[in-house]
Amino acid sequence: MTQGDHSRRQFLQATAGGLVLSSALTSSDTAADEKHATRVTNPVSGDVLQTHGMLSADGTQLVEQQRAIPVAGKTDVLVCGGGPAGIGAALAAARAGASVQLIEMAGCLGGVWTCGLLTKILDSENKSGIMAELLTKFSSRGSEVAKNTHGTVYDPEIAKLVLEELCVEAGVNIRLHTRLAGAVTDEHNRVAAVLTESKSGREAWLADRFIDCSGDGDLAAHAGCRFDVGTGADCECQPMSMLALLTGVDPEAVRPYIREDSRKAKPLLLKLMEEHGVSPSYRGPTLRHLHSGIYSIMTNHEYGVSAFDASAITEATIRARREVHDIINGLRKVGGPWKDISVVATAEQIGVREGRRIKGRYEITAEDLAKGLRHEQAVCRAKFAIDVHALNAHGNKEISREFKKGGLKPYDIPYPALVAADVDGLLVAGRCISGDFIAHSSYRVTGNSVPMGEAAGLAAAESARREILPHELDWREIKPS
Known part of the structure; x- marks a missing residue:
């Protein structure tokens, strides 16, 4: 971490308890309408604890009005x-x-x-x-x-x-x-x-x-x-991965590709994919048999995604889900034991390492x-x-x-x-x-x-x-x- 990074982090910690307000944030013409009675949150009726605030003149910040938070x-x-x-x-x-x-x-x-x-x-x-x-x-x-x-x-x-x-x-x-x-x-x-x-x-x-x-x-x-x-210095992190559940494959027919059944399963599955034009972002594709006709697969890497950036995680999730479906569609085209393979579910939460x-x-x-x-x-x-x-x-x-x-x-x-x-x-x-x-x-x-x-x-x-x-x-x- 550079000295600049350290100073910036220390500043963020020092100001985390309160906002430093500029005069632009108190402009009278940007105050929210406070004439209506404030509702109290009610889980039965659906009423919510309303909030009020003032928007800065340049539209880049909103200062929320102080309010009591229920314990x-x-x-x-x-x-x-x-x-x-x-x-x-x-x-x-x-x-x-x-x-x-x-x-x-x-x-x-x-x-x-x-x-x-x-x-x-x-x-x-x-x-x-x-x-x-x-x-x-x-x-x-x-x-x-x-x-x-x-x-x-x-x-x-x-x-x-x-x-x-x-x-x-x-x-x-x-x-x-x-x-x-x-x-x-x-x-x-x-x-x-x-x-x-x-x-x-x-x-x-x-x-x-x-x-x-x-x-x-x-x-x-x-x-x-x-x-x-x-x-x-760039705080480079390990990639994220989207996992999925699959079905439509006979476990006996794909036994050599199942991680727990063969030490060579990962390279063998990668070879099969690449021979049929599928190039996964993670080069150690891992197929696991869970029960009956249900499997899990991990063969996705999302690089350079911050665990603290909701927009970046959203984009990575959309990319990853698309890749999972593309990979399974590619395996289906291989035919043979793979002809009916399909996605049961993709993870609700992308895996963060x-x-x-x-x-x-x-x-x-x-x-x-x-x-x-x-x-x-x-x-x-x-x-x-x-x-x-x-x-x-x-x-x-x-x-x-x-x-x-x-x-x-x-x-x-x-x-x-x-x-x-x-x-x-x-x-x-x-x-x-x-x-x-x-x-x-x-x-x-x-x-x-x-x-x-x-x-x-x-x-x-x-x-x-x-x-x-x-x-x-x-x-x-x-x-x-």
């Missing part, structure tokens, strides 16, 4: 994000006796497991606790494929149901269709509230402890935490991976490879090998890497924890996200119960035996 709830622990990390956090905190509010922007729990149609859980085999519990559930409730893979290849619909059942059973308060919009810190530099937007309007949520499981570190950023993004890496009280580094870090406050042990997908389309590679040079041995993820450095009362879990670019490419996979979330959830509940802050807690005192 929707108060709990011991609030978890932002209902993906793999958020599930681990919410279940652990609730099972430890805390009242828990889980906020999720999608219409189901599971994040990339469900909305993203991931269908494969990596680096989970050596995990205990909630991750092992979920694998058992996915296996016992799933197909023969799920059973044969011990739940690591799963049906997204089964996952949705299992996650909801477990959270309801644990007493977690679930709010879907609700997006984080802001955070408020108090005079002690502690996170005191988060703000959300939904069909219920703008709402405030209070808690004693907060956990950011958003993937992109949204809550931490809103709270004013420092963070890193990508690599190099990289967002913010929040500054914590420990930063996991490439050196830690190279030496196989052992840490006295380890929450889990990671062993997944350094996995940096090609950062651009030049050469259209599958994986960037240059980042693997330092090597990797199984390493610990320390509890302090889950504790935000810049504000108190905030933990992070999942791919937004504190680490460098290379380390992130390994620990980011969901088999690590769940135990990270579980640790953050237990720490949040215990620190609230003991009335100490998360950074004052020693993980060795509370970790499950």
Whole structure:
């Protein structure tokens, strides 16, 4: 990061709590009409909490008038994000006796497991606790494929149901269709509230402890935490990918192309595609058999897309969905066992590999991976490879090998890497924890996200119960035996 980038980021943090207004914004002829009575939000009648504001003379800014935001709830622990990390956090905190509010922007729990149609859980085999519990559930409730893979290849619909059942059973308060919009810190530099937007309007949520499981570190950023993004001066990030579900193929007829059945499946499928004029943007096309005649496929890369730019993500989603359909149409023209292949569904959410890496009280580094870090406050042990997908389309590679040079041995993820450095009362879990670019490419996979979330959830509940802050807690005192 350049000095200019650092200064700009510091400025944004300093001004995040309020707007600097110019005289042009107070022009009397641009004030919104305030003669009508203000309605109060009502979920039955459909009334909303109206807003008023003034538009600048040049039309580039609108200053919203101050208004009271209703408090929707108060709990011991609030978890932002209902993906793999958020599930681990919410279940652990609730099972430890805390009242828990889980906020999720999608219409189901599971994040990339469900909305993203991931269908494969990596680096989970050596995990205990909630991750092992979920694998058992996915296996016992799933197909023969799920059973044969011990739940690591799963049906997204089964996952949705299992996650909801477990959270309801644990007493977690679930709010879907609700997006984080802001955070408020108090005079002690502690996170005191988060703000959300939904069909219920703008709402405030209070808690004693907060956990950011958003993937992109949204809550931490809103709270004013420092963070890193990508690599190099241009903050270059790994590509996004659109996954899809397919049908219309006999599994026995395409067995050599199925990832779990053949080590040569990916290059063989790429060869088949290219021989018939299909050139996928991801050069390691991955076909998985889930159950009966249902498959998942990942063969798309969207390069240079910011995880924080809604317009760019929209454009990438439209491109990616079009490519998925074009690829499947191309495979159908191959004929033979592929003649009836078709798309069942594309992911609701394009898969994001990289967002913010929040500054914590420990930063996991490439050196830690190279030496196989052992840490006295380890929450889990990671062993997944350094996995940096090609950062651009030049050469259209599958994986960037240059980042693997330092090597990797199984390493610990320390509890302090889950504790935000810049504000108190905030933990992070999942791919937004504190680490460098290379380390992130390994620990980011969901088999690590769940135990990270579980640790953050237990720490949040215990620190609230003991009335100490998360950074004052020693993980060795509370970790499950």
